[in-house]
Amino acid sequence: MIPNAPLHEDVADAPPDGRAVWLFAEDGARIRAAHWLPEGPAKGTVFLFPGRTEYIEKYGQVIGDLVAAGHAVLVVDWRGQGLSTRLLDNPLSGHVEVFHDYQKDVAALVDYAQSLDLPRPWRLLAHSMGGTIALRALLNGMDVQSVALSAPMWGITIPGAVRPLLHAAAIVAKRVGHGHRQSPGIKNAAYPEPRAFEDNRLTHDREQYRRMTDQTRTHHGLALGPPSLSWLAEALDECHDLAKAASPEIPCLAMIGTDESIVKNDEIRRRMATWPGGELLEIDGARHECLMETPERRRKAIGACLAHFERY
Template sequence: MINDPKQWLLKRPSDDHPEWALWADRELQSFWEQVQEASFTAADEVKLHYAFYQHPKSRGWVVISPGRIECYIKYKELMLEVAAQGYSVATIDHRGQGFSERISDHPQHGHVEHFDDFVRDFADFMLELKALIGEQPCYLLAHSMGGAIGSLYMASYPHPFRAAALSAPMMGVHTQPVPATIVNSFVRLGHWLNAKLAGNRPRYVTGMQDYSDCTFEANELTHSQARYQWFRALYLDNPQVQVGGPTWQWLMQSMEAMEELPRVAPVIKTPLLILQAEQDRIVKPEPQKDFMRLLTHPLSRLQQVRGSYHEILMESDNIREPAIRSIFDFFEQN
């Protein structure tokens, strides 16, 4: 039986090879059988799930904070790559998504009562991992919404992270062709009307709906057909992890969290690597640049990932691999 994660990774073909899907079904799944799945209860009694791999010769820990609607099973390949570098790795399912408990009566609502709940959950998650991590070096790897959560966590709590890499962090969202000021006013009005008419009962933002599969050709997340189809198949095979569009409350809370990020940036004393997706159609680049200018650690930097859609960590090999190398190099340097 293979115990060295490098051996599973060495068998991986390129993502444009017809055997990639077979590798994911066999070798990647074999690695996943070594991963442990667990849960803990948040301060408000919400049950949160997570997965972790404890490397037998661990040189440190990488903790992953995923994006909106994401589940830790989507991070199988990345967790294997982290393990192949000699790290132990853990990934949380944020409240209201993945295998974690839902906050709304409708299980597909992308909902949260307060964005700070995400941040507090992450702080509790780090306490949950404390005995496993011990005195080992620890690093944060966060994507999109997870980047906003991780940034607010580092600004608000004592933490063990020596460095953090933020992949396409959610610091401002695309609203084109409508100006952001008009969209913000619309969100505030919609949130107010929902509170008045629905008694604050969670409801989808106008035009949003339950989880629906999108063809690869129409997707704006990744150029990798193999990884995209693999992730969509995972969600079809595990319908309990599916999440649809955001509610008014989620959108309002996220908008306020994004407004808070520039104010807390100078407080973060940890070196940050911000990976900016050049062709991102989900989050805007300008707020990421503004956030970067406010950071105080001299080793913090912003790196544009050429040709990438929003999901840098799920991109085609030619786009993704240099970004992954940059992340591990950044961790090594810190």
């Protein structure tokens, strides 16, 4: 029997009757997942892959939109964040030993979906780091009919002069056993920080930002801070490797904000220009969180996802 896991419904703003469970990846990492079913016949199941620092509850409103449109939804907390296994003694440090370890989490999630016989067709919605993991999963043969991506992390914005030095330092630190250390110059604090709305790079919507900070302030176990040097080295290497791979022949919608400053929009534009059946939507003025922006921008992003899933 699969054990139940906590689901913080008091802060999630998600539909009722969601069920959270503990899954175990092949290497023993404990992974939290949760799923919801619509009231009537389902149009299929949407796998939801969050970004770095994120957790299931953050996507409560997005889950609500998908369920209201008739989709079942299955969401994951990646290893090292949310309520899944934390990998370092410092719980605020975002860490992974090998980026491909996230594919073990994907495998556990797919096994769980199969055990529940979740409605088909299966589709995929991913944000930021979730878009990196999603592209690798698709290249590995994950069986989905279509995919929608919000600000996929196919390149990380680092100032040009600093980038090669930081990448080299992260690789060396990992090789000499210091990969667990945090990236230099970043304070050990949970993201997003309360009282930092004016300087945030996530959203223009003050209420959405308050919702994010209230969630981690109410349930400290959801919070995550800066990445480790190991995570940084692995993420940059994975982005480099993926850039050399051809896009899969699966209908794909990618959404980016014109006010993006965390991931590289040019890398997204480059890939989507040659993705078979690919479509790129640029949302004017949106920051990194297209799905959690001001109401008009958010409606545009959610509406595009739902329309894409109706077509494919």
